[in-house]
Amino acid sequence: MGKVLRQTHCILEVHDARIPFSGRNINLIKRLVSNKPIILLLNKSDLISADLRPLIRSQLMNKMHEIGVHLEDILFMDSIAANAKQAGYSHQFLTTILQSVERMMIDEANFMNEEKGHNLLVMGIPNVGKSTIINRMRNVYLNKAGKATIVGSKAGVTKAVLERIKICDHPHKLYLFDTPGILQPSFENDPNQEQFMRCALCGTISDEVIGKELIADYLLYWLNKHQLFDYVEFLGLTSPTNDINEALTHAAIKFNQFRPFLNLETGVQEQKPNYKPLAEKFIGEFRKGNFGRLSLDIDELK
Ligand SMILES: Nc1nc2c(ncn2[C@@H]2O[C@H](COP(=O)(O)OP(=O)(O)OP(=O)(O)O)[C@@H](O)[C@H]2O)c(=O)[nH]1
Ligand SMILES: [Mg+2]
Structure with missing residues:
Protein backbone atom coordinates (compact mmCIF):
# COMPACT_ATOMS: atom_id res chain seq x y z
CA MET A 1 0.00 0.00 0.00
CA GLY A 2 2.82 2.37 0.89
CA LYS A 3 4.38 1.98 -2.53
CA VAL A 4 1.05 2.42 -4.27
CA LEU A 5 0.25 5.49 -2.17
CA ARG A 6 3.50 7.18 -3.11
CA GLN A 7 2.51 6.89 -6.77
CA THR A 8 -1.05 8.07 -6.20
CA HIS A 9 -2.25 11.51 -7.26
CA CYS A 10 -5.82 11.38 -6.03
CA ILE A 11 -7.84 9.16 -3.69
CA LEU A 12 -11.35 8.02 -4.43
CA GLU A 13 -12.82 7.03 -1.10
CA VAL A 14 -15.87 4.85 -1.62
CA HIS A 15 -18.55 4.37 1.01
CA ASP A 16 -22.09 3.07 1.16
CA ALA A 17 -24.63 5.90 0.81
CA ARG A 18 -27.02 4.13 3.22
CA ILE A 19 -24.52 4.67 6.05
CA PRO A 20 -22.72 7.97 5.33
CA PHE A 21 -21.74 8.39 9.02
CA SER A 22 -21.25 4.79 10.09
CA GLY A 23 -18.06 2.82 9.68
CA ARG A 24 -15.91 5.28 7.69
CA ASN A 25 -12.36 4.83 8.86
CA ILE A 26 -11.53 8.49 8.58
CA ASN A 27 -8.59 8.60 10.98
CA LEU A 28 -6.76 5.91 9.06
CA ILE A 29 -7.52 7.62 5.77
CA LYS A 30 -6.26 10.89 7.20
CA ARG A 31 -3.02 9.20 8.26
CA LEU A 32 -2.52 7.33 5.00
CA VAL A 33 -3.27 9.99 2.45
CA SER A 34 -1.66 13.05 4.10
CA ASN A 35 -1.95 15.87 1.57
CA LYS A 36 -3.50 14.02 -1.35
CA PRO A 37 -6.84 15.16 -2.71
CA ILE A 38 -9.78 12.98 -1.66
CA ILE A 39 -13.07 12.67 -3.49
CA LEU A 40 -15.75 10.84 -1.52
CA LEU A 41 -18.04 8.63 -3.59
CA LEU A 42 -21.23 7.62 -1.82
CA ASN A 43 -22.10 4.54 -3.81
CA LYS A 44 -25.34 2.52 -3.86
CA SER A 45 -27.24 5.80 -3.72
CA ASP A 46 -30.00 4.10 -5.71
CA LEU A 47 -30.91 2.57 -2.33
CA ILE A 48 -31.56 5.87 -0.52
CA SER A 49 -34.04 8.67 -1.10
CA ALA A 50 -32.62 11.32 -3.43
CA ASP A 51 -34.16 14.07 -1.24
CA LEU A 52 -31.58 13.40 1.46
CA ARG A 53 -28.55 14.00 -0.73
CA PRO A 54 -28.04 17.75 -0.07
CA LEU A 55 -28.36 17.28 3.70
CA ILE A 56 -25.97 14.32 3.79
CA ARG A 57 -23.54 16.24 1.61
CA SER A 58 -23.46 19.42 3.70
CA GLN A 59 -23.31 17.57 7.01
CA LEU A 60 -20.46 15.35 5.88
CA MET A 61 -18.51 18.27 4.44
CA ASN A 62 -18.80 20.11 7.78
CA LYS A 63 -17.87 17.03 9.77
CA MET A 64 -14.76 16.47 7.66
CA HIS A 65 -13.82 20.13 7.88
CA GLU A 66 -14.04 19.91 11.69
CA ILE A 67 -11.50 17.10 11.81
CA GLY A 68 -9.18 18.84 9.37
CA VAL A 69 -9.70 16.69 6.29
CA HIS A 70 -10.42 18.55 3.09
CA LEU A 71 -12.71 16.74 0.68
CA GLU A 72 -12.52 17.89 -2.94
CA ASP A 73 -16.10 16.83 -3.42
CA ILE A 74 -18.79 14.35 -2.38
CA LEU A 75 -20.54 12.57 -5.23
CA PHE A 76 -23.50 10.22 -5.17
CA MET A 77 -23.10 7.19 -7.40
CA ASP A 78 -25.55 4.55 -8.51
CA SER A 79 -23.02 2.32 -10.17
CA ILE A 80 -25.46 -0.27 -11.44
CA ALA A 81 -27.84 2.13 -13.22
CA ALA A 82 -28.03 1.41 -16.94
CA ASN A 83 -27.63 5.04 -17.93
CA ALA A 84 -24.08 6.25 -17.28
CA LYS A 85 -25.08 9.84 -16.50
CA GLN A 86 -27.78 8.70 -14.11
CA ALA A 87 -25.23 6.40 -12.52
CA GLY A 88 -23.05 9.45 -11.77
CA TYR A 89 -20.43 8.77 -14.46
CA SER A 90 -20.75 12.11 -16.19
CA HIS A 91 -18.17 14.30 -17.85
CA GLN A 92 -18.34 16.41 -14.68
CA PHE A 93 -17.09 13.49 -12.57
CA LEU A 94 -14.02 13.15 -14.79
CA THR A 95 -13.47 16.91 -14.67
CA THR A 96 -13.62 16.87 -10.86
CA ILE A 97 -10.94 14.17 -10.78
CA LEU A 98 -8.72 15.95 -13.30
CA GLN A 99 -9.02 19.27 -11.46
CA SER A 100 -8.04 17.60 -8.20
CA VAL A 101 -5.03 15.98 -9.83
CA GLU A 102 -4.02 19.29 -11.45
CA ARG A 103 -4.15 21.09 -8.11
CA MET A 104 -1.76 18.47 -6.81
CA MET A 105 0.51 19.11 -9.82
CA ILE A 106 0.80 22.76 -8.94
CA ASP A 107 1.72 21.86 -5.37
CA GLU A 108 4.38 19.37 -6.37
CA ALA A 109 5.88 20.65 -9.59
CA ASN A 110 7.73 17.56 -10.77
CA PHE A 111 5.40 15.03 -9.34
CA MET A 112 3.51 14.42 -12.51
CA ASN A 113 4.70 12.72 -15.58
CA GLU A 114 2.26 13.16 -18.41
CA GLU A 115 3.62 10.14 -20.25
CA LYS A 116 3.09 7.82 -17.32
CA GLY A 117 -0.37 9.20 -16.64
CA HIS A 118 -2.11 9.97 -13.38
CA ASN A 119 -2.85 7.36 -10.76
CA LEU A 120 -5.97 7.15 -8.67
CA LEU A 121 -6.40 4.88 -5.69
CA VAL A 122 -9.77 3.51 -4.71
CA MET A 123 -10.13 3.00 -0.97
CA GLY A 124 -12.92 1.99 1.32
CA ILE A 125 -14.31 -0.62 3.66
CA PRO A 126 -15.38 -4.00 2.20
CA ASN A 127 -18.29 -4.46 -0.17
CA VAL A 128 -19.12 -0.81 -0.82
CA GLY A 129 -18.63 -1.20 -4.57
CA LYS A 130 -15.00 -0.26 -5.18
CA SER A 131 -14.43 -2.84 -7.92
CA THR A 132 -17.79 -2.04 -9.52
CA ILE A 133 -16.81 1.62 -9.73
CA ILE A 134 -13.50 0.82 -11.40
CA ASN A 135 -15.15 -1.43 -13.96
CA ARG A 136 -17.80 1.21 -14.64
CA MET A 137 -15.26 4.01 -15.07
CA ARG A 138 -13.28 1.88 -17.50
CA ASN A 139 -16.49 1.05 -19.26
CA VAL A 140 -17.70 4.65 -19.56
CA TYR A 141 -14.49 6.66 -19.97
CA LEU A 142 -12.40 4.14 -21.90
CA ASN A 143 -15.35 2.55 -23.67
CA LYS A 144 -14.20 -0.93 -22.70
CA ALA A 145 -16.79 -3.63 -22.01
CA GLY A 146 -16.37 -6.39 -19.46
CA LYS A 147 -14.77 -6.43 -16.05
CA ALA A 148 -11.14 -5.66 -15.31
CA THR A 149 -11.58 -6.43 -11.63
CA ILE A 150 -13.80 -8.90 -9.81
CA VAL A 151 -17.10 -7.92 -8.18
CA GLY A 152 -19.02 -9.92 -5.60
CA SER A 153 -21.96 -9.53 -3.23
CA LYS A 154 -19.97 -10.56 -0.16
CA ALA A 155 -17.32 -8.61 1.71
CA GLY A 156 -13.71 -9.39 0.84
CA VAL A 157 -13.90 -10.23 -2.88
CA THR A 158 -10.82 -8.30 -3.94
CA LYS A 159 -7.87 -9.99 -2.27
CA ALA A 160 -4.73 -8.05 -3.21
CA VAL A 161 -3.62 -4.66 -4.49
CA LEU A 162 -3.89 -5.22 -8.22
CA GLU A 163 -2.06 -3.88 -11.24
CA ARG A 164 -2.91 -0.44 -12.50
CA ILE A 165 -6.14 -0.52 -14.46
CA LYS A 166 -6.42 2.08 -17.20
CA ILE A 167 -9.73 3.90 -17.07
CA CYS A 168 -9.26 6.88 -19.36
CA ASP A 169 -7.08 8.00 -22.29
CA HIS A 170 -8.28 11.54 -23.03
CA PRO A 171 -7.67 14.28 -22.13
CA HIS A 172 -5.16 12.51 -19.86
CA LYS A 173 -4.23 8.96 -19.16
CA LEU A 174 -5.82 7.91 -15.89
CA TYR A 175 -5.10 4.68 -14.04
CA LEU A 176 -6.79 3.21 -11.02
CA PHE A 177 -5.52 0.88 -8.35
CA ASP A 178 -8.21 -1.37 -6.96
CA THR A 179 -7.72 -2.40 -3.35
CA PRO A 180 -9.34 -5.03 -1.22
CA GLY A 181 -11.51 -3.58 1.54
CA ILE A 182 -8.31 -2.88 3.45
CA LEU A 183 -9.98 -0.29 5.60
CA GLN A 184 -11.79 -1.93 8.43
CA PRO A 185 -14.98 -0.17 9.37
CA SER A 186 -14.27 2.09 12.32
CA PHE A 187 -16.62 2.81 15.20
CA GLU A 188 -16.23 5.73 17.56
CA ASN A 189 -18.96 6.96 19.87
CA ASP A 190 -21.00 3.88 19.17
CA PRO A 191 -22.11 2.87 22.68
CA ASN A 192 -25.08 0.79 21.54
CA GLN A 193 -23.14 -0.71 18.63
CA GLU A 194 -25.80 0.55 16.29
CA GLN A 195 -23.31 1.85 13.73
CA PHE A 196 -21.66 -1.54 13.83
CA MET A 197 -24.95 -3.31 13.17
CA ARG A 198 -25.82 -0.91 10.34
CA CYS A 199 -22.51 -1.74 8.67
CA ALA A 200 -23.30 -5.42 9.09
CA LEU A 201 -26.76 -4.89 7.60
CA CYS A 202 -25.14 -3.29 4.53
CA GLY A 203 -22.80 -6.27 4.14
CA THR A 204 -19.56 -4.41 4.91
CA ILE A 205 -18.78 -6.97 7.60
CA SER A 206 -19.09 -10.61 6.64
CA ASP A 207 -22.52 -11.99 7.67
CA GLU A 208 -20.82 -15.02 9.17
CA VAL A 209 -18.93 -12.84 11.65
CA ILE A 210 -22.11 -11.45 13.22
N1 LIG B 1 -27.59 -1.38 -5.42
C1 LIG B 1 -26.30 -1.21 -5.76
N2 LIG B 1 -25.43 -2.24 -5.67
C2 LIG B 1 -24.14 -2.01 -6.00
C3 LIG B 1 -23.69 -0.74 -6.46
N3 LIG B 1 -22.36 -0.83 -6.69
C4 LIG B 1 -22.00 -2.11 -6.42
N4 LIG B 1 -23.06 -2.83 -6.00
C5 LIG B 1 -23.06 -4.25 -5.56
O1 LIG B 1 -22.33 -4.33 -4.34
C6 LIG B 1 -21.63 -5.57 -4.25
C7 LIG B 1 -20.16 -5.33 -3.93
O2 LIG B 1 -19.51 -4.78 -5.05
P1 LIG B 1 -17.90 -4.82 -5.25
O3 LIG B 1 -17.59 -3.90 -6.37
O4 LIG B 1 -17.41 -6.22 -5.32
O5 LIG B 1 -17.42 -4.17 -3.86
P2 LIG B 1 -15.93 -3.98 -3.31
O6 LIG B 1 -15.94 -2.73 -2.50
O7 LIG B 1 -14.95 -4.07 -4.43
O8 LIG B 1 -15.82 -5.25 -2.36
P3 LIG B 1 -14.48 -5.93 -1.75
O9 LIG B 1 -13.50 -6.10 -2.87
O10 LIG B 1 -15.04 -7.22 -1.25
O11 LIG B 1 -14.02 -5.02 -0.66
C8 LIG B 1 -21.88 -6.28 -5.58
O12 LIG B 1 -22.96 -7.18 -5.40
C9 LIG B 1 -22.30 -5.15 -6.51
O13 LIG B 1 -23.12 -5.56 -7.58
C10 LIG B 1 -24.65 0.32 -6.55
O14 LIG B 1 -24.36 1.48 -6.91
N5 LIG B 1 -25.93 0.03 -6.19
MG1 LIG C 1 -13.40 -5.35 -4.73
Missing part, protein backbone atom coordinates in the same frame (compact mmCIF):
# COMPACT_ATOMS: atom_id res chain seq x y z
CA GLY A 211 -24.58 -14.20 12.36
CA LYS A 212 -27.53 -13.76 10.03
CA GLU A 213 -30.13 -14.08 12.78
CA LEU A 214 -28.59 -11.25 14.76
CA ILE A 215 -28.44 -9.01 11.67
CA ALA A 216 -32.09 -9.87 10.95
CA ASP A 217 -32.96 -8.98 14.55
CA TYR A 218 -31.37 -5.54 14.11
CA LEU A 219 -33.20 -5.04 10.80
CA LEU A 220 -36.52 -5.83 12.51
CA TYR A 221 -35.68 -3.40 15.33
CA TRP A 222 -34.71 -0.66 12.86
CA LEU A 223 -37.85 -1.06 10.73
CA ASN A 224 -40.10 -0.99 13.80
CA LYS A 225 -38.29 2.04 15.21
CA HIS A 226 -38.95 3.91 11.97
CA GLN A 227 -42.51 2.62 11.69
CA LEU A 228 -41.88 0.85 8.40
CA PHE A 229 -44.12 -2.18 8.33
CA ASP A 230 -43.78 -3.64 4.82
CA TYR A 231 -41.98 -6.55 6.46
CA VAL A 232 -45.24 -7.72 8.08
CA GLU A 233 -46.63 -9.03 4.82
CA PHE A 234 -43.26 -10.19 3.53
CA LEU A 235 -42.71 -12.42 6.58
CA GLY A 236 -46.27 -13.70 6.61
CA LEU A 237 -47.13 -11.92 9.87
CA THR A 238 -50.54 -10.38 10.63
CA SER A 239 -49.20 -7.50 12.72
CA PRO A 240 -45.82 -5.97 13.63
CA THR A 241 -43.64 -7.69 16.19
CA ASN A 242 -40.38 -6.98 17.98
CA ASP A 243 -39.63 -10.66 18.37
CA ILE A 244 -37.33 -12.01 15.63
CA ASN A 245 -38.11 -15.63 16.55
CA GLU A 246 -41.82 -15.00 16.13
CA ALA A 247 -41.18 -13.16 12.85
CA LEU A 248 -38.99 -15.92 11.41
CA THR A 249 -41.38 -18.63 12.58
CA HIS A 250 -44.17 -17.00 10.56
CA ALA A 251 -41.77 -16.72 7.64
CA ALA A 252 -41.03 -20.46 7.96
CA ILE A 253 -44.73 -21.18 7.50
CA LYS A 254 -45.07 -18.78 4.59
CA PHE A 255 -42.00 -20.08 2.76
CA ASN A 256 -42.34 -23.65 4.06
CA GLN A 257 -38.80 -23.63 5.35
CA PHE A 258 -38.36 -26.14 8.16
CA ARG A 259 -35.63 -28.56 9.09
CA PRO A 260 -36.03 -31.92 10.77
CA PHE A 261 -34.72 -32.51 14.28
CA LEU A 262 -34.91 -35.49 16.55
CA ASN A 263 -36.70 -34.83 19.84
CA LEU A 264 -34.51 -36.83 22.21
CA GLU A 265 -37.18 -37.01 24.90
CA THR A 266 -39.89 -38.49 22.70
CA GLY A 267 -37.68 -40.09 20.06
CA VAL A 268 -39.91 -38.47 17.44
CA GLN A 269 -38.61 -36.61 14.39
CA GLU A 270 -40.05 -33.07 14.48
CA GLN A 271 -39.82 -29.96 12.30
CA LYS A 272 -38.16 -26.70 13.36
CA PRO A 273 -38.14 -23.35 11.51
CA ASN A 274 -34.89 -23.07 9.57
CA TYR A 275 -33.93 -19.65 10.92
CA LYS A 276 -30.67 -19.03 9.07
CA PRO A 277 -31.94 -19.07 5.44
CA LEU A 278 -35.06 -17.20 6.57
CA ALA A 279 -32.95 -14.51 8.20
CA GLU A 280 -30.94 -14.36 4.97
CA LYS A 281 -34.12 -13.91 2.93
CA PHE A 282 -35.25 -11.06 5.20
CA ILE A 283 -31.86 -9.30 5.06
CA GLY A 284 -31.69 -9.89 1.31
CA GLU A 285 -35.02 -8.14 0.85
CA PHE A 286 -33.65 -5.06 2.62
CA ARG A 287 -30.42 -5.17 0.61
CA LYS A 288 -32.38 -5.23 -2.64
CA GLY A 289 -34.19 -2.08 -1.51
CA ASN A 290 -37.56 -3.84 -1.38
CA PHE A 291 -38.51 -2.31 2.00
CA GLY A 292 -38.00 1.16 0.51
CA ARG A 293 -35.10 3.53 -0.07
CA LEU A 294 -33.83 3.54 3.48
CA SER A 295 -31.10 5.68 4.90
CA LEU A 296 -29.89 3.76 7.95
CA ASP A 297 -28.12 6.78 9.46
CA ILE A 298 -31.26 8.95 9.19
CA ASP A 299 -31.35 9.71 12.93
CA GLU A 300 -27.91 11.29 12.67
CA LEU A 301 -29.06 13.71 9.96
CA LYS A 302 -30.04 17.03 11.45
